[in-house]
Amino acid sequence: MKPFNYLLLIVLAINLISCVQEDIVNDTVPEELRITTSINQLQVGDVIQLEAVYFNNVGQTETKNVVWETSNENVISISDMNIEAETEGLATVTAKVNGETMLLMDSKTLQVVKVGMLPIPSESEVIKVGTLKSTSSYVCEGDFEIAETTTGIAITVASNYRADTTLPGFVMYLTNNPNSIANGLVVDAFDDADGAHYNGAFTFDVAGVGINDYSYLVHWCRPFGIKAGDATINDK
Amino acid sequence: MNIKTISAFVITLLITQLSFSQWTKGKGKGYYKLSAWSLEADQHYTSSGAVDPNATRGNFTMSLYGEYGVTDKIDVVAYIPFLTRIYQNTQVSGTTGNTLQEGESINAFGDVDFGVRYGLIKNSFLALSTTLKLGLPTGKNKGGSDGSFQTGDGEFNQLLQLDAGLPYHLFTKTAYAKTYIGFNNRTEGFSDEFHYGVETGVKFWDKFWMVGRLNAVKSFRNGSLSAQNAQGSIFANNIEYVSVGGDLAYYITKKLGISFTYASAISGRIIYAKPSYSGGVFLEL
Numbered sequence: 387m388k389p390f391n392y393l394l395l396i397v398l399a400i401n402l403i404s405c406v407q408e409d410i411v412n413d414t415v416p417e418e419l420r421i422t423t424s425i426n427q428l429q430v431g432d433v434i435q436l437e438a439v440y441f442n443n444v445g446q447t448e449t450k451n452v453v454w455e456t457s458n459e460n461v462i463s464i465s466d467m468n469i470e471a472e473t474e475g476l477a478t479v480t481a482k483v484n485g486e487t488m489l490l491m492d493s494k495t496l497q498v499v500k501v502g503m504l505p506i507p508s509e510s511e512v513i514k515v516g517t518l519k520s521t522s523s524y525v526c527e528g529d530f531e532i533a534e535t536t537t538g539i540a541i542t543v544a545s546n547y548r549a550d551t552t553l554p555g556f557v558m559y560l561t562n563n564p565n566s567i568a569n570g571l572v573v574d575a576f577d578d579a580d581g582a583h584y585n586g587a588f589t590f591d592v593a594g595v596g597i598n599d600y601s602y603l604v605h606w607c608r609p610f611g612i613k614a615g616d617a618t619i620n621d622k
Numbered sequence: 623m624n625i626k627t628i629s630a631f632v633i634t635l636l637i638t639q640l641s642f643s644q645w646t647k648g649k650g651k652g653y654y655k656l657s658a659w660s661l662e663a664d665q666h667y668t669s670s671g672a673v674d675p676n677a678t679r680g681n682f683t684m685s686l687y688g689e690y691g692v693t694d695k696i697d698v699v700a701y702i703p704f705l706t707r708i709y710q711n712t713q714v715s716g717t718t719g720n721t722l723q724e725g726e727s728i729n730a731f732g733d734v735d736f737g738v739r740y741g742l743i744k745n746s747f748l749a750l751s752t753t754l755k756l757g758l759p760t761g762k763n764k765g766g767s768d769g770s771f772q773t774g775d776g777e778f779n780q781l782l783q784l785d786a787g788l789p790y791h792l793f794t795k796t797a798y799a800k801t802y803i804g805f806n807n808r809t810e811g812f813s814d815e816f817h818y819g820v821e822t823g824v825k826f827w828d829k830f831w832m833v834g835r836l837n838a839v840k841s842f843r844n845g846s847l848s849a850q851n852a853q854g855s856i857f858a859n860n861i862e863y864v865s866v867g868g869d870l871a872y873y874i875t876k877k878l879g880i881s882f883t884y885a886s887a888i889s890g891r892i893i894y895a896k897p898s899y900s901g902g903v904f905l906e907l
Contacts, residue, residue: 404660404682406725409711413722444717523672551848552669552892555770566715568722609770610666611677611713611723 409611413566415445419452419483419490422598424513424534427497428462428471429504435467438481438492445563450483461498471498513597516617518605524550526605526615531622538593541573541603549584555608556582560592560600564616567606571595575608645749645787646741647691655687655881657902663894667887669860673895677723678711683732689739697739699753703732706761706773726766733761733774737781748788753804755781777810783817796825806839813845813860823869829879833869837885838862863890867897877906 418441425434440450454469456462461477463470469479480493514532528547533540549556555577559570573590576582583590605614647653662680665673684705689697712725737755744750761774783804790797804817821835840862847859867885874880881904886897 404662404680404707404709406709406727407678407711408714408725409664409678410716411713411722412716414717444715444720523668523670523674550669555768566722568715568720607676609768610679611710612675 411566413444413563413568415441415443415563415565417441417443417485417487417490418562418601419450419481419485419492420598420601421479421481421492421494422596423494424597425496426494427499427504429499429501430471430473431501432471432498433468436469436479436481436494438483440483440485440490441562443486444566444568445561446569450485453482455480455482462496469496471496474498474500513622514619515622516603516619518547518603518615518617520615522612522614524553524605524607524614526550530603530617532597532619534597535591538591538595539597540589540591542589543583543587545587547586547588549582549605550614551584553605553607553614554610556584556614557606557608558582558590559604559606560595561602561604562600564602564604564618565613567604570604570606571600573603646695646697646739646744646751647689649691649694652688652690652907653904654689654907655902655904657683657685657687657883657900659683659685659883659898659900661894661896661898663896665895667863667890667893667895669891671889671891677713679894680707680709682707682709685732695741695744697741699735699737699739699755701735703734703761703773706730706732708765708771708773710766710771726771728762728765728771728773730762730765730773731760734758746789748786750787751785753781753783753785755783757781757806775810775812777808777812779806779808779812781806781817792824798823808845811845811847811859813847814842816840816842829873831869831871833871834866835868836864836866838864841891859892861890861892863887863893865890871904879904879906 419438421436421438423436438452440448442448454464456464456477456479458477461473461475462479463472476495476497478493478495480491482491511533513534517529518526520526525548529544531542557572558574559567560573561567561570573592574582601619602616603619604616607614660682664678665675668674683703685701685703687701689699691697707727707729709727710725712721713723715722735755735757737753739751739753742750742752757779759774759776759778763772763774763776765771781804783802785800785802787798787800799822801820806815806817808814817839819835819837823831823833825831841860843860845859865885865887869881869883871879871881881902883900884897887893887895
């Protein structure tokens with residue numbers, strides 16, 4: 387066999403493994419039904435529509451038929467998609483949906499007060515908290531708080547916040563699947579106009595997002611497609 | 623993968639392979655090689671030296687390497703990666719089978735190296751030479767949708783190397799040993815580097831070489847480029863590694879042969895943690 391035939395064979399063999407193939411990502415998460423309406427108090431006579439969102443086993447939203455129930459119809463009644471505040475008191479409303487594998491539920495306790503007694507909501511009341519922790523060899527740590535704003539939410543990281551300055555293509559996402567950013571929302575990124583924030587206290591304003599829309603904050607290496615760390619967003 | 627790393631790795635692997643670079647060729651003589659080199663990795667050494675996973679990325683390079691003796695003491699050396707392919711696998715959900723991130727690839731010219739070797743000592747006991755290699759930014763330092771598919775580092779570097787080699791016999795077999803040290807001066811915010819390595823080879827049946835080697839790069843960490851300002855480069859700066867590997871080379875005729883090369887980083891920082899393979903055809907004239 388001529389030398390260049392040897393080379394051709396070698397090139398062909400090596401080229402076989404140089405094609406774009408597929409990496410399988412384990413991105414399964416538990417199905418979830420989440421009441422996303424953040425209101426906690428109503429005044430007698432209010433009629434509002436609560437919203438509950440179904441997230442499938444990869445954290446994507448899907449439309450499902452949600453059934454609402456109330457623990458006390460004298461306080462809060464339910465009709466179609468609306469709830470009505472009847473009299474003063476406490477009642478727990480529950481959303482139910484048939485998931486792919488089980489019945490899913492989420493509940494919320496609402497307080498009904500007299501007309502005119504509804505407190506003016508604080509502009510920056512902290513509702514959610516969490517702590518970032520590394521899931522890799524890269525640095526990812528720090529506490530954070532999330533408050534509702536008039537335009538969306540504000541994520542305030544504490545002075546102990548650290549992202550890894552050596553992580554290539556650093557991006558921080560809000561997501562409903564800690565193993566995938568397929569439906570994530572960029573909060574901070576290396577290629578932002580103002581660059582990324584890596585160390586210390588800072589507030590990220592995220593417009594157009596509800597306080598209950600996402601359940602995880604993650605640090606990601608975008609070019610490598612890997613997670614550096616994550617945090618579950620919890621109620622305060 | 624940022625080819626700043628890969629380039630250094632490729633160059634080290636390809637240029638040192640079985641070219642007896644401590645010995646100048648002699649006037650009018652030459653060594654030429656056509657190679658295919660491949661590295662595919664789903665894990666990497668991080669900046670702290672730990673091993674972390676990553677989306678599978680690969681680099682496939684076709685190159686020409688040549689050495690030619692201009693005089694008995696001076697060789698010219700060139701490495702031309704005329705086709706470099708950088709690719710990343712498609713990321714697919716194991717739950718739904720849907721594509722999470724499209725795979726991607728680019729094919730382009732890589733960074734050329736051009737150098738001159740000067741023989742300081744050449745006798746039957748010792749060969750000592752010094753080489754100046756210039757790394758030319760002929761590749762693409764940004765490529766793909768996020769700029770991280772690069773076939774070049776975008777900088778002009780100069781590697782000054784000192785090689786020492788000695789022939790010996792392993793039982794009755796012809797053999798050699800060599801070592802080298804080098805200083806790589808890098809520009810455009812990259813840290814300078816210290817290169818060193820050792821190598822030994824044994825010849826069997828007058829036509830088969832078996833070579834083992836260790837190559838290493840240490841960064842001086844004096845560059846300004848970092849992950850923060852490298853705009854998404856995967857391996858931007860301060861790469862380090864210790865790699866071990868070897869060659870198998872077979873002379874089909876007295877002038878023509880084929881070779882297979884294996885190398886793998888056994889420790890490192892900001893470099894892939896998987897082995898590379900290459901195969902080639904060489905010609906000695």
